[in-house]
Amino acid sequence: MKIKTNKSNYDDLLIKLFEASVRYSKFSNISVQNLEDLNLDYFESDLEKYYLMDMAGMAIWSDGQIENEEIYFLHKLAENLKINADFVTESIKNTDTFITKYKDQIPYFKYSNPVKHFYDQTTQSVITLISRNKNRLLKEIIESKELMLLLAYSTRRDLSEKEKKKVKKQLLDICKTIPSLTIFLLPGGSLLLPILIKFIPTLLPSAFNENMDNE
Template sequence: MNPSASGWIEKYGSVVQKNQNAYPNFDTLYSALRKNGFVYGLNADIPHFIRPEHTLSEDEKAKINLLNALYFTYKIEAHSTDYTVFITEVFKFYQILKINKVGFFDKLLTGNKTSSKLEKLMASRIYIEDNIFSKTFNNLITNSLLFIDVLLFKHYLNHAVNLKSKAEEIEYLAINITYHALSSKEAKRKDNKLSQLLASSLTYIECASHTFDGSYRDRLLNNKDIWENRYFLDMACLTVWEDHSLDYTESDFIFGIGKDLGLANAIILESITHVTAFFKLNMHTIHYLKEKNLAHQFYDSMGKIVKKLILRNSKRLVKELSQSAELVSLLSKSTVRDLSNDEKRKVQNQLLDIFKSIPSLAIFILPGGAILLPIFIKLIPKLLPSAFDENRIDDEDFTD
């Protein structure tokens, strides 16, 4: 399954039909979604029964996890496995919430089927912003509050009225809890990446229009939905564990929040234990947990974008390259020596001609797209070895 290609939602439907018993109830679903990081907004893994076609990026994992969470929520709440009806219901759900933004890359997808429209719509939920260059300098790529969609879909399936107000309420409580969790820390970080990620992920409320004076506690005490309260507790635990430590003031805050939420001490301790284990397991792979200087951040992010584009269009690229012996020769030479200015111009001009014939590579001919060309030239001989067998020099593979 390739969540960056058209038809991936239909593909998931064919796969999930053979795995209907993966999550028999919402408890097991929530546990799985928390284990793979989706509840935390940090997608480290995907459902065990999904076999991807390639190494997945974080946004692709988020797409799969969101669809998987929505489907099994539908199966559990609606007591139905009708995938066609599920797709229709999800699309109606997002229409009610007026989630209909579509980014640049999604406009390249075509199709009138509901599943095709849903692919575009869900992609707009995954990305915080459409500008791919802005995202390069801000590694907070995916929406960190996507689990709220699952909670809302659960309400929708149970015929909740005024869904938009419910969405605002859940976001309001989530952002207040995380804000006060940060305030509980004795030594606050000046540049808190998690708080930036949460604030930029808000959909239903404007962060600037709300005060954080503690008045949210009254609304929290009146909230009786067990899964919303479990989510709020896990988000609080995530927030206080962002610096990989938990002091007594933070512990008091967590147990205070847990008490307000009506949760047993055993659940609170389990939530703290789980987030600790998640951090230790994934701290070297989750982007916002890694500190990098701007140059490294830029190169890594751009490299991932270019690598993804090359791999998604590998067959077409090999075909196009095979028609230009000079270009293949120059790209092969670039692996062992620096090209001259004249050679670089030839490579650039011939590559731009190829990009015009492959819609998915349109980014390279947009204003500013030229900054990606050096990365493309470096990666393409490594990622498409079949086109460079005769002259290719093997060295360290590009790593994420």
């Protein structure tokens, strides 16, 4: 995603969602600056490698066009995975052909920016869940003294990486106690946490938000 020359607001948003996720930040101490430094040896099955290539191609297609730098990226990825370059060309062609042909029949592809659609739909789902569980969620947050303390700190300064991880962990612990919010515990559910955190201030008592108002 970072390779794109012109990134939309939703491209940046998706990048931030991944970077803010628990699963990503858990390994954020691993410093990989370019594709050549990425260890992909654990991909042993050809099907796994082909799947990864197709997923990378679909991510690049999200804005409906592919740039030379993106094509180069896909070919370098294939080279690292020891995949024939012809597969990359075929994958790009098939992805574009399929989506162009069937986008009017598949709701997901009817939108000009699938990333925007994903985020809008996900945000609405999270808002609905929060609204339905706001009383229980507020009670659980207030009872978690350390979480409340960290949230209070966040109104006056930026939290450290360690503190951010604590907030995420404790929010996930709270979600475990509320059946409707177990969506956050599913694979990939941690990507929704930034959306949940965004709406937490509206749940808290007005007295708590005075620091935010002053800021």
